[in-house]
Amino acid sequence: MSDRFELFLTCPKGLEGLLIEEAVGLGLEEAREHTSAVRGMATMETAYRLCLWSRLANRVLLVLKRFPMKDAEDLYHGVLDIEWQDHMLNDGTLAVEFSGHGSGIDNTHFGALKVKDAIVDKLRTPQGDRPSIDKLNPDLRIHLRLDRGEAILSLDLSGHSLHQRGYRLQQGAAPLKENLAAAILIRSGWPRIAAEGGALADPMCGVGTFLVEAAMIAADIAPNLRREQWGFTAWLGHVPALWKKLHEEASERAAAGLAKTPLWIRGYEADPRLIQPGRNNVERAGLSEWIKIYQGEVATFEPRPDQNQKGLVICNPPYGERLGDEASLLYLYQNLGERLRQACLNWEAAVFTGAPDLGKRMGIRSHKQYSFWNGALPCKLLLIKVLPDQFVTGERRTPEQRQVEREQAAYDQAPNEPQERKFNKNGNPIKPTPAPAPVVEQPRLSEGGQMFANRLQKNLKALGKWVKREGIDCYRVYDADMPEYSMAIDLYHDWVHVQEYAAPKSIDPEKASARMFDALAAIPQALNIDKNRVVVKRRERQSGTKQYERQAAQGKFVEVNEGGVKLLVNLTDYLDTGLFLDHRPMRMRIQKEAAGKRFLNLFCYTATASVHAAKGGARSTTSVDLSKTYLDWARRNLSLNGFSDKNRLEQGDVMAWLEASRDEYDLIFIDPPTFSNSKRMEGVFDVQRDQVQLIDLAMARLAPGGVLYFSNNFRKFELEANLGERYAVEDITAQTLDPDFARNAKIHRAWKIMAR
Template sequence: MSDQFEIFLTCPKGLEGLLIEEAVGLGLEEAREHTSAVRGMATMETAYRLCLWSRLANRVLLVLKRFPMKDAEDLYHGVLDIEWQDHMLNDGTLAVEFSGHGSGIDNTHFGALKVKDAIVDKLRTPQGDRPSIDKLNPDLRIHLRLDRGEAILSLDLSGHSLHQRGYRLQQGAAPLKENLAAAILIRSGWPRIAAEGGALADPMCGVGTFLVEAAMIAADMAPNLRREQWGFTAWLGHVPALWKKLHEEATERCAAGLAKPPLWIRGYEADPRLIQPGRNNVERAGLSEWIKIYQGEVGTFEPRPDQNQKGLVICNPPYGERLGDEASLLYLYQNLGERLRQACLNWEAAVFTGAPDLGKRMGIRSHKQYSFWNGALPCKLLLIKVTPDQFVTGERRTPEQRQVEREQAEVEVTDNDVAPGKYEKYNKNGNPIKPAPVVIEQPRLSEGGQMFANRLQKNLKALGKWVKREGIDCYRVYDADMPEYSMAIDLYQDWVHVQEYAAPKSIDPEKASARMFDALAAIPQALNIDKSRVVVKRRERQSGTKQYERQAAQGKFVEVNEGGVKLLVNLTDYLDTGLFLDHRPMRMRIQKEAEGKRFLNLYCYTATASVHAAKGGARSTTSVDLSKTYLDWARRNLSLNGFSDKNRLEQGDVMAWLDACRDEYDLIFIDPPTFSNSKRMEGIFDVQRDQVQLIDLAMARLAPGGVLYFSNNFRKFVLEENLTTRYAVEEITDKTIDPDFARNGKIHSAWKITAR
């Protein structure tokens, strides 16, 4: 075999430029860049060094042969022509990977089969001994790449992908591969910062991949030093003495690196479930003395061990795939920006994100951006210098104005015991000057965001007297007042519940998303609410019981007050909260009319109307709903107010229940869904189609002199005329809409129905 080999290094898309620099530094010659690969010439020593030291490559492929091929027969004979007895034993194990297509081979499995057949046929003995297939841990892993009619046959020296360092046995939901994490660290300048003794902090560290890769770079630890199984271990061309020499050198370098005083490397993670897995990964990597992981939110992490320490803050924020993630992600980025400005002055920061537009919401400009791919997802690496001149604040000022303000704010230090060197400036008398403290300003809202904030504040002021007079602490403050900001915003005491209406298809999704982020940035400032108390959901066009489907599982309830009763709302787990705010006037009407009456609440949901009826002195209440979940919630609402007796909860299909019922009621409330096809009911309920049957069944249960209130929120609903001929019907919609819903007169329709 020759002293020089052609080598292919594969890597994730976007890492080619960094990989070629690394590979040349490790001895690769005649290096050339390809898509997701680097090609060059190397000695066996360099090939081993690449396996051991490459932080960026996936695989190290040693090219055995190149040959032209026109069809499957050319492929078979080209592989058969190799002296395979120089590479493996005839009873060894084998795995074949095939990539590319053409030359009559469009199926990679078929191509791999032809390569395997040629190798097996070459090594088959007269006694029938032959290699067998082992896809997990073969003696030899062969790769054939078909490229424009040329077959490139290679031996995989790495075995398992080199990104699998062996320390990360436990991982989070969306982990970065180790070589991608290393590439991000290198591009962020960490090798330079580490060489200067700088610190590193990851405020969203997950299971610690950035931390471990950073510590290995700083400690001069070969990334694959602890790997025991290699693709060349059972290869007959393997040179054990040469490998032993390189491995011992790497071991000595690692020992020397770890003997140095460890750098300050810290990770913070909000999810308590990831803390121990992260610490376990650090321990397996042998870096427990260098890395510490703590539980903590982004807004509380403290990256500085002392005022003079500088370093790098690096993180990979979540990308967001669930309903309402827009708010949590926006505020996460805002919190990160605030923390950088407050606690990391003069540090450097690197934010790797799949949502680069959110990077603009941190309130700090990035001075460089690099494109990467995380699997199939395009991402950006935002590099930031955390200095005041990069802050995006609420007021536009020139650099000259900022300099004047800093000079004016500087004060002389009169304490003669100040430690030498503590301050860098001195006045003409030689007295030290204390620098002005850095004032952290709120990020400036965009023009659209400021306009939206102004509207919220205007609405809040307009509703203020009414809210105070009526003693209301849950109300709507905005309902798509501005068409380009299509959402509803409700206040629940000191919580904000935002429902984003899905944008029409005619609206550019990027513009809709940008407006949403503008609005979300404005809401906490305009309403003076902490960002952690803003909950966002997206409301699509509804059908059936989608509004009742579970969105999350936090199980967190907030107690609110309305008309002298206490009610439980859940702002996170369902699209609706358990309290329809627009029905407030109807509930208050029921409370006033309920004294001494038998009250029936159909499609009761969480039975808030029944609580009000009980508060108003109802003789009894009966609440019917198909959902056990909401009846349990109703039971809690009633119990919260001390109304456990004489308050029945019935689970069942309302139409079937009414048909079987023989009781009489003095006051009935019906607020049916627009459409329902629950598996627990027979057939399908459509409010427009089935209204007559529903109202007839309910009126049959109405006692003489009783009142039935019928309401629904189907905007196209039309009450059947024949109902008005048989019953006394009065539309009371206008009387059931409070000032906070006055802009949306079609939020619901309501009628008062009595017997003629």
């Protein structure tokens, strides 16, 4: 065999430039970049070294042969011509991977089969011995790449992908591959920072991949030093003595590196479930002396071991898969930006994100950006120097203030120089000053964000006297007042519930996303609400019972007050909260009219109207709904106010329940869904089609002199005219709209219906 071989090093898309630098440094010659690969020439020693030391490659492929092919027969004979007895035993195992298409081969499975047939036929003995297939741990892993009519046949020296270092047996929901994490660290300047004795902190460390890769770089540990099974282990061309020499050299370098004083490398993770898996990964990597992982929120992490230590803050924040998810993560990125500004002055930072728009909301400029791919997801690496000149939040500073900050930063960076050498531009000595207490900065709003904040404050002021007079605890403060900011914002005591309406298709999604972020940045400031108490959801056109279906499972309830009653709302788990704010006037009307009456609440949802009726002195209340979940919620609302007695909850299809009922009621409230096709009911309910039957059935249960209130929020709803011929019908919509819904007169329609 030749002393030099052609090698292909494969890697994730976007890492080619870094990989070629690394590979050349490890001895690869005549190196050239390809898509997701690097090609070059090397000795066997370099090939082994690349397997052992490459932090970025996925595989090291040793090219056995290149040959032209026009069809499947050319492929078969080209592979057959190789002296396979020089590479594996007759009864060994192999696996074949095939990539590319053309030359009559458009199915990779078929291509792999032809390669396998040629190898097996070449090695088959007269006694019938032949290689067998083992896809998991074969003696030889063969790869054939078809490229523009040329077949490139290679031996995979790696075996399993080189990113699988062996320490990460436990991982989080969306971990970075180890070689991508290493690439991000290298691009972030960590090798330089580590060589200078710098620290590293990851405020969202997950199971510690950045931490382990960083420590291996700092301690000069070959990333695959602990790997036991290689693609060349059973290869007949393997040179064990050469491999042993290189492996021993790497072991000596690792021992020397670990003997050094460990660098300060720390990880912080909010999810307690990931702490132990992360620590287990660190222990398996043999780096427990170098790495510590603690539980902690981003908003509270403190990376500095002491005032003089500097280093790198690196993290991979969650991105969100939908616009609504991204919006809800805005405050996480803002918290990260605040901690960088407050606790990491003069550090460097690297934020790897699939949502660059969120990265822009950290309130600090990146001086460089690099494109990467995390699988199929395009991502950006934002490199940041945490210096006051890079901050884009807080108060604007004069040039004089900036100069003072630069001078103080210079003093902090050289604390051991003689004091007489520290002078400002005027020749005056800079006096050392104690570090000031961190100032919590409010993010500076964009022009659009400030405009939105002004509108919120104007609305808040306009509603203030009414809210105070009525003792209202939860109300709507904004409802798409400005068309370009299409959302509804409700206050629930000291929480904010934001519902983003889906933008029309004519609106550029990027502009809609940017406006949403502007609005979310403005809300906490304008409403003087803790940003951790802002809940964001996306509302789209709903069908069936989708708006009532569970969206999350946090189970967190908030107690609010309305008209002297306490009600439970859930701001996170469902699209709606359990309290329709626009029905507040109707609930208050029911409370005033309920004294001594038998009250019936149909399609009761969480029975808030029933609680008001009980508060108003109703003789009894009956609440009917198909959902057990909402009836349980209704039971909690009634119990919270001490109204468990004389208040009946009935689970069932309202139409069927009315047909079976023979009871009489003095006051009835119906707020039906627009459409329902629940599996628990017979047929399908359509409010426009079924309104007459529903109202007739309910009126049959109404006692003489009783009142039925009927409402719904279907924008196109029209009450059947013939109902007015049989009953006394009065449109009371205008009377059921409070000031917070005055701009949206179509939020619902309401009628008062009585017997003639």
